Amino acid sequence: MEPQIYILVVEDELEVMDALVNDLEKFEDTFPVETANTSEEAKRVTEQIYESGGEVGLILCDHVLPGENGVDFLISLQSDDRSQKSRKVLVTGQAGLEDTIQAINNADLNYYIAKPWTREKLHEVVVDELTEYVIKQEYDPMKFMSVLDSIRLADVIRSGRITDR
Amino acid sequence: MKLSIKQFYGLILGIIGLIIPFFLNIEGLSEAGHVALGIFFLAAAFWMLEPFPIYATSVLVIFLQVILLSKEGFLFQSATETYTPDSYTAFMGTLANPIIILFLGGFVLADAAVKYNLDKNLTRLLLKPFGTKPAFILLGLMVVTGLLSAFMSNTATTAMMMTVILPIIAQTDLKDPMRIGIALSIPFAANIGGIATPIGTPPNAVVIGALSQQGVNIPFGEWMILAVPLVIIMLIFAWLLLLFMFKPSTDTIALDMSGKFNKSKNALMLYGIFVITVFLWVTESFHGIKSAITALIPVVFLTLTGVVSKDDIRKLPWEVLWLVAGGISLGISMKSTGLAEWIVTSIDWSSFGTLMLILVFSAVAILMSNFLSNTVTATLLIPLAVSLATSGIAGEGFSLIIISLVIGVSASLAMMLPISTPPNAIAMSTGSLETRDMAKAGFAVGVMGIVVIVVYALFYWPLIIN
Incomplete structure (x- = not known):
């Protein structure tokens, strides 16, 4: 059985958070969305997810946060095996070049979405990243075909993951 | 656990x-x-x-x-x-039974075909003549799927075809019933196509393995002569059924046919070995080289040339070979201990006619394999049928080969539920259809399957075998 895979959104501005969560509604059934306003809270939330046997498949993170900033938070996740494999996306308008380079080099940043985002772009990135996650973790592709990139998942099956029986 | x-x-x-x-x-x-x-x-x-x-x-x-x-x-x-x-x-x-080696050869070929995208490119090439009319596209999809799944696993074929049809489905109007028809056409054609050759799907291996223990050798080509006409009829029936049940509401479908055959040295080597192997298999009756021996050609030459690497070999579906071997092995002791014969004699068969027996075995096999693995269904039923035929209880005219074929073919014609076969499960998981669509269409295919099997078992197979 696959563990429950969560999407984590870290964002301090309530309106922006609402908009993001709203745009993620389509994924909610398969990938429950958890939210945090600060990196501190985000760490608590991920810990709870791990304790319940779940995994964080994707983290959408703002850069400018009260306390520790988004890039530093993402870098801190690299030191834990469980969060290292999570797909990491910065959703921000204010990360400077220096921070962004940091995130790419040290946090294995998978994508950078510039604010304001469009719903289509967000969906595209979420689908791509979670598809990558599911494939890398070798989870049953069939469970995710209706929400994620079904063509890529079918290709995984084609190369022998599932066989006649 | x-x-x-x-x-x-x-x-x-x-x-x-x-x-x-x-x-x-x-x-x-x-x-x-x-x-x-x-x-x-x-x-x-x-x-x-x-x-x-x-x-x-x-x-x-x-x-x-x-x-x-x-x-x-x-x-x-x-x-x-x-x-x-x-x-x-x-x-x-049994783990190295000739039929297992035959499958191994098929696996290596299919694996290499996937690696070099031969399956995808062949599909594009073969789909071209079918034009843009929905009815013919549907036919084309089913013919190509059936053809490929005769040589590749039904599951891999379905998965590959999904990459072809998902873009079509995404373009069509949400209300167009054709979406469902197309989504169902692939698993159905893959299940049916698997019947066509000995290596098409594992239940065939169980049948051939059981028969060879009785000293009956069915050459590759002869299996095809027995099975292909049935496959064609069933494909045509399934095509008409899906057209009728899910009438397309558009006039044309655009298919993306782009894609180039890989022309690297390795890929060319693969094409050559593919053609030679399949040719030798199909013509087994003429030259007498056993198909299991031919099967070593791809295994040997694709590994010698490095077309198939160590990693590729590790990724072969070895568990399918275990599954078939276990089935053949169970048959050995059921027969040698007299168990199968005992089970058979405890039922009063004399009240059944040949027609009735074929009907019962076919219906039971289709019913069972809707819920169970196709291979398991064939494995559990074949020893009974073999004893029935060899002990003479069922009377004259009850042929060992025919009843074995009935079971093997029936096991592949169960496609009512997502759990019936992995191809069904894949189609279902794309989210483009509902279980009741599959159940209705799958039921019709199953019933038609029984009818066709009975007709073939009574009139066509005896002609070929005798």
């Missing part, structure tokens, strides 16, 4: 089933037959309710037979009046 309730019952039933015969004294059944009955119960419970993966049960079956029934086992070190034990090599040898 956590078991569901169903699996838990399977585990308990299997263990009880294994033990009980040791405490019974069944009249007319040899001592060894009791042991074999226990193993049969365990295998049936484990395979049907799946407390363990089915391939794991298969090796367990081989193991139990070796330690309980072979000459080197604990119970029968010398022959008794009623039982002459086989050597352990007979049971273990």
Whole structure:
């Protein structure tokens, strides 16, 4: 059985958070969305997810946060095996070049979405990243075909993951 | 490891089933037959309710037979009046049975084909002549799927075809019923197409393995002569059915046919070996080179040339080979201990005519395999049919080959539910159709399947075999 895979959104501005969560509604059934306003809270939330046997498949993170900033938070996740494999996306308008380079080099940043985002772009990135996650973790592709990139998942099956029986 | 309730019952039933015969004294059944009955119960419970993966049960079956029934086992070190034990090599040898080697050859070819995108490019090439009209596109999809799944696994073929049809489905109007028709056409054609050749799908291997134990050798080409006409009829029927049930509301469909054949040295080598192998298989009856021997050609030359790498070999679906070997192995002891014959004689067959027998076996096989693995269905039914035919109980005209074919073919024609076959499950998981669509269409295919099988078994197969 696959563990429950969560999407984590870290964002301090309530309106922006609402908009993001709203745009993620389509994924909610398969990938429950958890939210945090600060990196501190985000760490608590991920810990709870791990304790319940779940995994964080994707983290959408703002850069400018009260306390520790988004890039530093993402870098801190690299030191834990469980969060290292999570797909990491910065959703921000204010990360400077220096921070962004940091995130790419040290946090294995998978994508950078510039604010304001469009719903289509967000969906595209979420689908791509979670598809990558599911494939890398070798989870049953069939469970995710209706929400994620079904063509890529079918290709995984084609190369022998599932066989006649 | 956590078991569901169903699996838990399977585990308990299997263990009880294994033990009980040791405490019974069944009249007319040899001592060894009791042991074999226990193993049969365990295998049936484990395979049907799946407390363990089915391939794991298969090796367990081989193991139990070796330690309980072979000459080197604990119970029968010398022959008794009623039982002459086989050597352990007979049971273990099933893992290298010619039919297993034939499958291995098929796996290596198919694996290389996927690696070099031969399957995708062939699909594009073959789909071109079918134009842009929905009805013909649907036919084209089914013909190509059927053709490929005759040589590749049904599952891999379905997965590959999904990458072709998903873009089509995404373009069509949400209300166009054709979406469902297209989504169903692929698993249906893959299930049906698997019947066409010995390597098309594992139940065929179970049938061929069981027959070869009876000294009946079915050459590759002869299997095709027996099976292909049935496959064609069923494909045409399924095509018309899907057209009728899910009438397309558009006039044209745009297919993306772009894509180039890989022309690297390795890919060319693969194409060559592919053509040679398939040619030798299909013409087996003319030159007499056994298909299992031919199967070594791709294994040998694709590895010698590095077209298939060590990693590719590791990724082959070895568990399918275990599954088939376990099935063949179970048949050995069911026959040699007299168990199969005992089961058969305990039913009064004389009231059945040949027609009735074919009908019953076909219907039971289709029903079972809608819920169980196709291979398991064939494995559990074949020993009974073989005994029925060889013991002469069913009377003259009840042919061993025909009844085996009936079971093998029927096992592949079950496609009512997502759990019926992996291709069905894949189509279902794309989210483009509902279970009731599949159930309705799959039911019609199943019923038509029984009719076609009965007609073939009575009129066509006897012509070819005799």
